[in-house]
Amino acid sequence: MANYKPLVVQSLPKLGEKVTKDTLYWKNYKAPIQIKEFGAVNKIDFSPIPPYNYAVTASSRIHIYGRYSQEPIKTFSRFKDIAYCATYRDDGKLLVAGCEEGSIRLFDIGGKAPLRQFEGHTKAVHVVDFLSDKYRIVSGADDYSSKVWDIPSVTEMVSYKEHTDYVRCGCASKLHSDLFVTGSYDHTVKMFDTRTEKSIMTIEHGHPVESVNLFPSGGLLATAGGRYVKVWDILKGGQLLVSLRNHHKTVTCLCLSSSGQRLLSGSLDRHVKVYSTTSYKVVHSFNYEASILSLALAPEDETLAVGMTNGILNVKHRKHEERESFHRKRRPAYRTFVKGRNYLPKQEDFFVSKPVRNHLKKYDKLLKSFQVSKALDVVLKTPERVNPPEVTVAVMQELNRRGTLENALAGRDERQLRRLLAFVIRYVTDSRFAPVLINVAELIIDIYMPVAGQSAVIDKQFVKLQNIVEREIDYQGELLEVLGMMEALFATMARKKPSPLEENKMDSL
Known part of the structure; x- marks a missing residue:
């Protein structure tokens, strides 16, 4: 019986994605490092100063990781329940975090015990940040209130209770020391000025707000809630500029690149989308194995860290072209691999052939x-x-x-x-x-x-x-x-x- 010829699978052209500068830029990361945390990773924040360590908030602990370390170099674990939203100050020396108990704790990066503890909220504190003057803290909690605290005197300076549902996100302006923004599950985003007794602007997002982010210029605000990412013009009284619907499930986090020209969004659909801030089109996309709760970019986009609901922290480091070219020079020359390719056997040579066995699928x-x-x-x-x-x-x-x-x-x-x-x-x-x-x-x-x-x-x-x-x-x-x-x-x-x-x-x- 004649030998069976294996099935020949016809090679067809692949319908690949269009390669652009953004594709090359965002694909220029090494294989990811995955670190298992004790619970869902609800916040990642990079230190603004070298060596750009980053704080990871998960379960009842805050872990500080070095730039390339896979084990925490420091841990803050003085929480009885879940910790939230650990955030660095602009000088990288202090760290503030909220917790399920309703208190806010301030840590010195060099110490272990809290330097200050602020009491006043009656429910879980999900939002904490430093105002740009570095001596005040803003917070938001599930008791529908937002408060401003004075660090030296550990006192509450002003309190706002305009939201009608949980306050789950917020950020402080980097340009103005009295402005901050909060987002709530009541579908609204409010901007406050600490010198006034009421909010100075209210924006209706249309869905429970999961994340807010002020652009570096201070004139634009990005909000995320439901399946939508929306960008608003603050200077025009909160006018809607664009509404993006590129995710299939709730968008949970937002992040800006170091240049401010790219906006990143993470979602429960396991995708991170990268938008151009000029055209607001998706220029790249990352896919992960679990729903995403938090993401952060290091300065110069050197490191991309993503936290997921299953407790996995996914960290990607950018490739360095200098190291790549150095190793490339040390590789063997091409002639080493093709040596003997054109050798012709002589009459006195013995040619030994080994039968090749075809393994069938x-x-x-x-x-x-x-x-x-x-x-x-x-x-x-x-x-x-x-x-x-x-x-x-x-x-x-x-x-x-x-x-x-x-x-x-x-x-x-x-x-x-x-x-x-x-x-x-x-x-x-x-x-x-x-x-x-x-x-x-x-x-x-x-x-x-x-x-x-x-x-x-x-x-x-x-x-x-x-x-x-x-x-x-x-x-x-x-x-x-x-x-x-x-x-x-x-x-x-x-x-x-x-x-x-x-x-x-x-x-x-």
């Missing part, structure tokens, strides 16, 4: 033994990272060439048919696979239409397949109409070149 073994139905099941069950859709389509094409495709599709139970229909629905409109999958879809309809109506799930898949095909036919019809109009337009615009005889007549005239 599982579907090839089944095809070799004529188990066509099982071969199709194997490629449909295997994840796409192992067997891409090109392999499944190649198996279907081989079965069609053998004339056994109809036998392989018949006799399937509900689970197998559901998996087969899901594959066809997903790729039937892909131009690379359409010729094969259209034939497969027709055979499936012919085989299983007499038993339609026995399974609600299968019936829904058939209806979905019908809708997808009808929509694709409409698209193709519209495309042909557009092509016809373009051809007619180009025909009228084209100028007919005069013949040589006509040119001679023109010259004689």
Whole structure:
């Protein structure tokens, strides 16, 4: 019996993403380092001074990590319950955090015990930040109130209670020492001036507000809540500039790049989106394995840290071109690898050949033994990272060439048919696979239409397949109409070149 020839999978062009400067810039990070925390990571904050350590708030602890350390270099654990929102002061010497008990604690980076403890909130404090004068702290809590505290005297200076729901986010202005912003689950964002008794501006976001961020210029404000990221012009009384809806679930955190030209948003849909602050279009996207609660960028975007609901801290460090070029110079020269490539054996040389054994894939073994139905099941069950859709389509094409495709599709139970229909629905409109999958879809309809109506799930898949095909036919019809109009337009615009005889007549005239 002749040797079995393995199935040849046709290589098809990949539909890759467009490579831009942002793609190269944001992909220039090393493989991530993952650190397991004791609970969900609710805040990450980088120190504003070298060596740019960062504070991670998770569970009842605050861990301080060095730039490249995978173990905490310092821990603040004087909390009885969950800690929130550990934030550095502008000089990097002090750290302030809220907690579930309703108190606010101020730490010296060089010590362990709290320097100050502020009491006044009756519920959990989720928002703490330093005003830009460095001697006052602003806080927001689940008791609907926002307060301003004086650090030297440990006293409450002013209190606001204008929100009607939990205050869960806020930030202080870096340019004005009396301005700060708070966001609440009552769908509003309020701006306060510590010299006044009431808020000076109220913005209606439309959803429970999870994060707010003031731009470095102080004139723009970004808010996140629900599936929306919105940017407001503060100088024009809180006018809405743009509303972005690029996430599938609630947006939980916002962050600006060091240049202020890129805005990052993290969401429960496990994605981090990078927006251009000029066009507000998504220029890059990161994908993570769990829902995102917090993110932060180090100065010069050297490090990207992301905290997730499962307690994983994901840290990426930027590659250094100098180190890369240094190592590149030390690698062996190209001639080392091609040495002996053009060597020709002499007459007295003995050539020893080793037989190469071809290891067949599982579907090839089944095809070799004529188990066509099982071969199709194997490629449909295997994840796409192992067997891409090109392999499944190649198996279907081989079965069609053998004339056994109809036998392989018949006799399937509900689970197998559901998996087969899901594959066809997903790729039937892909131009690379359409010729094969259209034939497969027709055979499936012919085989299983007499038993339609026995399974609600299968019936829904058939209806979905019908809708997808009808929509694709409409698209193709519209495309042909557009092509016809373009051809007619180009025909009228084209100028007919005069013949040589006509040119001679023109010259004689």
